[in-house]
Amino acid sequence: MDEDSDMPLLCHRCGCDLTPGEGNFYVVRIEALADPTPPRYDEDEFARWTAEEIDAEINSLLDEMKHLSEQEMMDQVYRRLTIHLCGRCYRRWIENPAGG
Numbered sequence: 001m002d003e004d005s006d007m008p009l010l011c012h013r014c015g016c017d018l019t020p021g022e023g024n025f026y027v028v029r030i031e032a033l034a035d036p037t038p039p040r041y042d043e044d045e046f047a048r049w050t051a052e053e054i055d056a057e058i059n060s061l062l063d064e065m066k067h068l069s070e071q072e073m074m075d076q077v078y079r080r081l082t083i084h085l086c087g088r089c090y091r092r093w094i095e096n097p098a099g100g
């Protein structure tokens with residue numbers, strides 16, 4: 001699972017060397033999930049759709065998806081990444097995680 005275990009560990013922000021076992025860095029796991037709420041249709045409107053209109057809607061969705069690779073589709077819905085931060089960068093980052 002940890003595919004970069006052979007790579008030297010570097011701080012994601014400042015690039016300094018991190019030494020496993022010395023307790024001087026943090027592993028930050030970020031999970032990003034697209035809004036998991038299913039799209040809501042106006043039921044009255046949906047009931048007025050003909051079978052052809054529903055077919056056309058499905059086809060246009062499929063058509064859009066054809067342009068995306070499986071990976072791209074996954075990326076749109078779910079991303080998970082792991083970054084390493086040295087203690088100094090971590091303490092700055094955790095105060096403002098969304099600030100870049």
Ligand SMILES: [Zn+2]
Binds near residue numbers: 011013014086087089
């Ligand atoms: Zn750093």
